[in-house]
Structure formats: C-alpha cells, structure tokens
Amino acid sequence: MFYSLHLASFGKKISTLRKQNKITQLMICKQTGINIDTIRRIEQGLVLPKLDTLLLLSSAYKVDLLEIFLEYCFNEPLKNIYTQLDPIMSTIDAEEIVTFCDESIALINSSIDTSNLLLPAERDQLLYLLEGIKAYTDNNQVERSIDLFLKGLRCTQSLLSFDKLSELCFSEIELRLLYLIAANYLDLNKTDESIAILLHLLSMPDSTLSSKLRIKAHGLLSYNFFAIGDYKQSLHYADKGIELTRKAQRTYYAHTLLARKAVALLKLGQEGYEENMKLCIALLQFEGHTHLVEHYRQVSKERYHISI
Structure with a gap:
C-alpha cells in the first residue's frame, strides 16, 4: 500500500555500503559482469534496477539488496x-x-x-x-x-x-x-x-481482511442487528468479535463489543449485562480513555438505565 520509488535514497544507501566494504564500482563490474555505467546510474538513483540485477549485485555488495530496496518502496x-x-x-x-x-x-x-x-x-x-x-x-x-x-x-x-x-x-x-x-x-x-x-x-479469508477490520465489522454488525430489534443476532456478532480479540490477544475495539453485548443481553432479559458494561468501563479506564469513560456511563444510564 502506497508504493513509491525512492531511487535516490536507495542509491545513496548502497553507495555507502559499497564504500564501507572498500569495494569500487569497477570491482563490482568485474565480479558481476554488470556494466559499470549501470552500477553508477543505480547508485545515483537515475534508473530502476531490475530484479536479476539486484540479485547479482547482492553478492558483490555483500548484502541482500532486494530487501533493502523494498525498504525504499513505501x-x-x-x-x-x-x-x-x-x-x-x-x-x-x-x-x-x-x-x-x-x-x-x-x-x-x-x-x-x-x-x-x-x-x-x-x-x-x-x-x-x-x-x-x-x-x-x-x-x-x-x-x-x-x-x-x-x-x-x-x-x-x-x-x-x-x-x-x-x-x-x-x-x-x-x-x-x-x-x-x-x-x-x-x-x-x-x-x-x-x-x-x-x-x-x-x-473474506484472514489473509485478505485485517484482524482489526474484521473485529470492527463484527461490532458494526452487532449494532446493525440491534437497530432492527434482532437482539439474538446482535449478541451473536458481539460474542464473535470478543472471541476474535481474545484469539488475537489484543484489546482493540473490545470495549465497544462489550458494550454491544451488554445492551443485547439487557434487551433479551438475560443476566450478565451489568458485568459486561462494567468490563467495558474498566477496559477504557485501563487504556487511559478517560474522555470515553464518562461518555459510556452517560449513554448507558440515559438510554438503557444501566448505572455504572
């Protein structure tokens, strides 16, 4: 994502590496068979090096130039x-x-x-x-x-x-x-x-959709189903999202999912809604989101009569 070509920076980097190894462009030319003018132009950032050229030059510069080149492609x-x-x-x-x-x-x-x-x-x-x-x-x-x-x-x-x-x-x-x-x-x-x-x-497969966006999609689905009164589905997607945060061993978006689970349980007349809302508030406090703590407390009280 956001691929770009920083050829001048890449050229300067490998020129520095060559000099540190006390190798001349002529020595590289003789070792690899690559034209010395091509080597000079690559180090000056004037030409986009081909894959096979980078692979050949890697042995002469004594470093993986392909890996370094990728660092300059964002x-x-x-x-x-x-x-x-x-x-x-x-x-x-x-x-x-x-x-x-x-x-x-x-x-x-x-x-x-x-x-x-x-x-x-x-x-x-x-x-x-x-x-x-x-x-x-x-x-x-x-x-x-x-x-x-x-x-x-x-x-x-x-x-x-x-x-x-x-x-x-x-x-x-x-x-x-x-x-x-x-x-x-x-x-x-x-x-x-x-x-x-x-x-x-x-x-979509995990390799396509990032874990963060997948977690947020579960949270938004929970909100969607809550909005149309399908509280069972709302609870289902909140639970699935929470399960994903646990598998990923991260708290990302967990407070939102806990809040969604709490209000779904409340609407279904099931126990545990207060505990989940308390977990939501505790997590926000732990993460230092003090501005959100009061917001969630206020919304919980005014909309759902849950006092935390």
Whole structure:
C-alpha cells in the first residue's frame, strides 16, 4: 500500500555500503559482469534496477539488496496518515478528527508535485477517504460522505457493483472504504445494504481482511442487528468479535463489543449485562480513555438505565 520509488535514497544507501566494504564500482563490474555505467546510474538513483540485477549485485555488495530496496518502496508520510486513522477515530472529539483530516489533506496536497507514487490512485483514494470522514464529522453530511467514499473506491474499481462484490478483489484501503460506506448507511436507514457489505467483508479469508477490520465489522454488525430489534443476532456478532480479540490477544475495539453485548443481553432479559458494561468501563479506564469513560456511563444510564 502506497508504493513509491525512492531511487535516490536507495542509491545513496548502497553507495555507502559499497564504500564501507572498500569495494569500487569497477570491482563490482568485474565480479558481476554488470556494466559499470549501470552500477553508477543505480547508485545515483537515475534508473530502476531490475530484479536479476539486484540479485547479482547482492553478492558483490555483500548484502541482500532486494530487501533493502523494498525498504525504499513505501511512501511513509501517506502510510503514517493511514495508520493514524484508527486511533484518531476512537475519539468522540469531532474537532480533533476534523483537524487531523485538514492537516493530512494539506500535507498530501503539498506533496503531490514531488510524490513519486507508483499508483497515484492510492493517494487520491486516501484524499477521498479523509474528505469523506470530514464531511460526516464536521457537518453530518452523510450522503456527501458516502459519495466521497464511492469516488475513492472507483479510483481503482471502475466496475464496482454492490451486487457483485464477490467477483472483485480489494486492497486494504478499498476494504476500509467499503466498511465506512456500510457504517454510514446506518444513518440513512439502509440497514440491509450495510449488513450485506459487512457479511461480504467477513466472508473474506484472514489473509485478505485485517484482524482489526474484521473485529470492527463484527461490532458494526452487532449494532446493525440491534437497530432492527434482532437482539439474538446482535449478541451473536458481539460474542464473535470478543472471541476474535481474545484469539488475537489484543484489546482493540473490545470495549465497544462489550458494550454491544451488554445492551443485547439487557434487551433479551438475560443476566450478565451489568458485568459486561462494567468490563467495558474498566477496559477504557485501563487504556487511559478517560474522555470515553464518562461518555459510556452517560449513554448507558440515559438510554438503557444501566448505572455504572
């Protein structure tokens, strides 16, 4: 994701390695049979080295150049923005979310002229994703938000059809866009459409769908079924999500799943709802999310008459 070519940095790196080993470009030429001009141009970042060239040069430079080259094939600023999305979206502070989106969009736009992305569409997808989150958070423009997410998907999925999702393959960022569309469909009372997308996400193999997104999909399905009064299914998906967090040995999104389980148990007239809500609050306190503790306590009391 966000593949790019940092040829100048790669060339500088291997030039330094060669000099540290006290090897000249001429010596490498004689050892590998690769033209000395090609070696010089690679070290100057002027040419994209072929796979077989990297493999041959590895023995001469005495290091795995293919592995090093891969380190210079990611656009770190874009990758960092993407990886910060989950932490920033866990807050209930709309101003903080909008500020993050504005700053990220400005950073991406300022680097467009100098960006050396192999797939510029990835950059555009991230921009649409950020604009969509901002539209929803800042002005509650749900339909505009969905439209932006769809535009992001169609950067690389021109034949996108929700009736034929099983016929398509999706990248990590495309899957994130699908999830966000499913989440926003709830505000438009398109529960069936939302559930269909989420079930498709969960039908994907573990190698395709990240554990984080799989866990969140279970949580959103639990919310969907709760919204239409199917509390048994809501409980089912909350339990499945909690099971996934335990298998992954992580607390990611566990507080949301525990809260969903608590209110489903309450609606079903079953015991254990208070214990699960207490676990939710305790987990938030343990993780230092003090701003969410009071929010969950207030919602639990006002909506469900659960006092924690």
